[in-house]
Amino acid sequence: MKQPQTSRRSFLALAALTPFAVAATSACGTSGPGASSGGGGASMWYLSGEPNQTTMQKAVDAFNPANSADKITVTYFQNDAYKTKIKTAIGANQAPTIIYGWGGGGLKTYAEANQVDDLTGWFDQNPDLKKKFFPSVFGAATVNGKIYALPNQYIAPIVLFYNKDLFQKAGVQPPQTWDDIMSLVKTFNDMGVAPFSLGGQSRWTSMMWLEYLLDRIGGPEVFNAIFEGKPNAWMDPAVIQTGTKIQELVSADGFIKGFSSITADSQADQALLFSGKAAMMLHGSWTYGAMKKAGQNFVQNGKLGFVPFPTVAGGKGDPKNGVGNPAQYMSISSKASDKEKESAKKFFKDGILTDTVIDAYINSGSVPIVNGIENKLNMSEDKEFLNFVYGMAKNAPNFQQSWDQALSPTAAEALLNNIDQLFLKSITPQQFAENMNATLGK
Amino acid sequence: MSNAVSTAPRAAVRPASSKPTEQRKTALAWLTLPALFFFLVFAVVPLAGVLILSFASWDGIGAIGAAGLDNWFSVLADPGLYNALGLTFLIMIVSWLVQTPISLLLGVFTAGSQRYRAALAVLYFLPLLLSSAAVAIAFKALLDPNFGLATGLGLPFLAQDWLGVPQLALGLVIFVIAWQFVPFHTLIYQGGVRQIPKSLYEAAQIDGAGTIKQFFHITLPQLKYTIITSSTLMVVGSLTYFDLIFVLTGGGPGNSTRILALDMYLRGFRANLMGPASVIAVILVIIGLALALFLQRLGGKDKQGSQLEGL
């Protein structure tokens, strides 16, 4: 009678322990990207999505063989998921060695929590590297006078794209003023085509509209006041006017039906433009490259048009002002080992923006933040677009960083939430301003 | 004579073990230690942690500081909290109203003895197997206004912007939750119905009671504890419909499906406000406890007793 008892019990015990054993070994194996095998090499998290994913992978693949002691391992994440995941990872002290970001308020949070290294000294030691970049890109990387990130990749202004075929069919010209936009909305709705594509569920896509509108109406001073946390800064009449105008656009069916359930991550919004379901799209310049890849020769056949954001009658903002991401930024986790940091810095210096990489970005329709590339741009098949973007970067009297990156994460989340509701017409522009006022200084 | 015979052997066979019963029974207490360990460390301690964190200020990245009552004041003054509370209760109540009758009737239906009902039951329980993420993703595709069911069935009514219009999104959420969980409660009711002794029905039939009368006078009362069990699981469970709503709508559009649990997650992990998120967590716990207590009271104190008594 005893035998079955013991064997059953010991079987249960064994069965109970096995998953733990397996888990324990797998846990050891992945005790965090930060704590790799003690040698050199750095881990990096980057965004998935073409064409940049391939470009970055190629950069890493070119760097690694020549630098076997400093191998870089990349893990790819989707944009929206990345923004949450990286914060959790940093909070858990399991951040990758190289932290990708957009500078501004997010970077400030990391810097003030001592989670990223101060790179000012390193830049001083490498003046050539510093001189390589557009001078304007260091602003978003600087916190309290110190540089905490390497500016990287390309400048990404927001551009108004349009489908040339649809415009030809409708017999209209791309918009130059806000009134043009409103009349185009009617034209295209009558034609049965959505005037504007929008990935509203991502919310920062809707934010782009407000960024430009506010700048055109009230000039950059309005957001500067907000950024500095001046009391009541959101109640500026320009903000209210911006909210009103955007709701007019929504009410006029300016955006594609169902926009609030389309995400930008899936690139469905871009697909709507190049498949002819929408006539225009306000989006980041990086979508040019993405559409080039996925659009089945839409771009290559010259069907993609682009213009600056229109002016608003009576507005104070300079029409040459730009809005978007001045660059992308790479920081080094302060919790990484010294060897890992060295590997990362080596990659920063020698791997991340080599000539090959620069060419790759130019080929995919992006303008790298590197000085002296005018000739290269002119030789590209996309030179029209590239020069357009480059001109914007060079000549813009003011370039406003994306609001959700400039502000602190707390304020940014409230902002995105309120923008969502503004576009859904669940709150008035007045309420929007009041809600945002409550986040000043947070 | 027989008495003497029956008592004598009993006296002789007093407890073979020498330990007094009381001592043996309390010695059993150590058997609960492993469960207690897990529960205390990974459930009770975090519970205390939630309360403590609600008085702290932490962005999830830096150090944890003290914040006194600030978080409580800011959350209690935030209309977002009341929106989340309202939505949570709305979904809870409507879900109960929708799911319970359907599950009850289906439970009775599947407990019937016809063959085809058993075959149907096989298919009924399919949604039980799916993860909430899978269900949400499937429905998102299904309800695409251009390529989903609407075009397939030729029903323009289905071609609405389900996920884009606040009221529709809410209705959709309730429907999908029901789709996923009715099978589970049907199972519970089916089990409950199967336990009702046929003798009760036969007696009623002899008395001349019809089907409807039998349902209301026998089935329902006998299912009292089943209803309480199912309702408790449903109600407490509805406080935690995180997975499904997160994947389906992410709390949107706007805030129209931002239930309490989702609000807590977004506040903590997206807006970096762990303190206020913990306040919401405490509120969640309080509501959960209150509901459970209320439902227990409703079920009567002898819930612990075996239901086979008296039969």
Next chain:
Amino acid sequence: MVGYSAAPNRGLGTRLRRLNIPGGLGGWLWLAIIILPVYYVVITSLKTQAGYFGQNPLALPTSPTLENYQMVLEADFATYFINSAIVTLGSVIPTVLVSFMASFAIVRGAGRFLKLVNGMFLMGLAIPLQATIIPIYLMIIRLNLYDSLLALMLPSIAFAIPLTVLILSNFIRDVPNELFESMRLDGCSEWQTMWRLALPLTRPAIVTVAIYNGLHVWNGFLLPLVLTQSPSLRVLPLGLWTFQGEFSVNIPAVLASVVLSTLPILVLYVIGRRQLLAGLTAGFSK
């Protein structure tokens, strides 16, 4: 005798036949509601993307293809499956073990301590796991378990204990006292009684809680979302979510991933349906 046995049957049959029409209708309607989404998911997963955009959504694929499934498998779904299996087994087995022992003690034992423990577990029923996710996140970090499968198991076990104890103790309570007495008379200790008597008798309920908890953990999303980050440690629901985020324009591929992630449980369902369902009901209908 024949007349007697025939009469109740006929009576039952007539009664149920009268219930049939509204009941039957309702039953078939609900079936349609259940099956339609499932049908749609399966046939779409076999279409190509072009086919998806072109055909009627409810039509069978003109040229069915398995390329979506191939794509999903290449996207590491096998790894996700293994991770899910490890986490599920590693949560369910300890849960059932420790809960069974605790239930036995609560039912067969006496004393204030046990009453306290029982009450505490009952209160635990009301605590939603979601509410404690932030401190759990903090604790897991401090325990150096962040981004591990173990991190997923421990809280799962803790939160499964209350309901498991409730169901198991209800079952043990129904075991007639005489049986326990006779074990005692045979000279068995409580420990032996627990394993030799209570365990076999409680088997239906154990199956119930094992299946219930197993399903719960297998389909769990929040814990993996917060406590893991490496793609190699993703469990199925998380993998599913990530996949659909990236490929959401390719609906057939996304739905193929849905089917694949459900397939293991579906197989179990087909094989052991009766046990599965009987098991799920046995414990709850008390």
